[in-house]
Amino acid sequence: MAKGNSFLSHKLHSLLGLFPIGLFLLFHLTANYQATRGAEAFNQTVGLIENVPLLLVVEFVFIYIPILFHAVYGLYIAFQAKQNVGNFGYFRNQMFLWQRVTGIITLIFIVWHVWETRIQKAMGVHVDFDMVANIFSSPAMIVFYTIGIISTVFHFSNGLWSFLVHWGITVGPRSQRVATYLTMVVFVVVTFIGLRAMSAFIL
Numbered sequence: 066m067a068k069g070n071s072f073l074s075h076k077l078h079s080l081l082g083l084f085p086i087g088l089f090l091l092f093h094l095t096a097n098y099q100a101t102r103g104a105e106a107f108n109q110t111v112g113l114i115e116n117v118p119l120l121l122v123v124e125f126v127f128i129y130i131p132i133l134f135h136a137v138y139g140l141y142i143a144f145q146a147k148q149n150v151g152n153f154g155y156f157r158n159q160m161f162l163w164q165r166v167t168g169i170i171t172l173i174f175i176v177w178h179v180w181e182t183r184i185q186k187a188m189g190v191h192v193d194f195d196m197v198a199n200i201f202s203s204p205a206m207i208v209f210y211t212i213g214i215i216s217t218v219f220h221f222s223n224g225l226w227s228f229l230v231h232w233g234i235t236v237g238p239r240s241q242r243v244a245t246y247l248t249m250v251v252f253v254v255v256t257f258i259g260l261r262a263m264s265a266f267i268l
């Protein structure tokens with residue numbers, strides 16, 4: 066790939082990871098969290114989302130197309146096997162590796178999750194609390210979703226750290242250390258929201 070194109074693709078890949086994909090992830094998990102208030106609250110949230118005007122267009126522009134680009138270019142980056150160019154320590158190099166590993170796990174998870182929910186809906190299945198509870202009636206699915214949620218949230222939180230570096234927001238070692246702690250808090254809080262939301266469909 067020509068150098069200029071590669072630079073722009075990298076920037077776009079990085080930006081999309083946060084806006085809109087990361088924001089969508091937060092919105093999606095918060096919406097699912099409504100299930101902790103009962104089946105009725107969750108079904109009402111689903112109803113509100115389904116009433117968004119031009120929902121399919123919104124989904125394509127803000128979710129499907131950005132994720133498709135981020136995932137395809139992400140796979141290209143992950144398999145380029147390029148070593149970490151920055152002069153970071155052992156911890157950051159491990160995080161760099163896990164960013165790639167979780168990218169691949171997250172991709173497998175998203176493809177399955179979209180098939181099981183959004184594509185089923187397009188084929189006429191009614192999406193509500195009972196439909197999701199039915200998915201989690203399988204212990205294998207609980208394990209799969211637990212791994213998928215942790216992987217996706219790790220990828221997002223650690224990605225937030227590298228986003229701040231890539232866009233020149235955290236430049237020095239001190240600000241990067243502070244960002245490490247902040248993104249760890251993001252990881253713990255968002256993982257809790259995701260897993261707690263899932264548990265509401267099981268109990």
Ligand code: HEM
Pocket residue numbers: 078079080081082083086087090135136137139140142143164165168169171172175217220221223224225227228229231
């Ligand atoms: C909900 C889904 C996803 C979210 C929220 C997300 C978010 C992010 C964020 C915020 C970054 C940091 C960008 C930066 O370093 O400037 C990132 C990086 C990355 N993402 Fe994703 N991502 C998602 C899915 C995926 C998928 C499915 C793949 C496919 C393998 C992937 C592969 C990558 C790779 C390889 C990087 C590192 C880029 C680099 O170091 O230059 N991501 N992601």
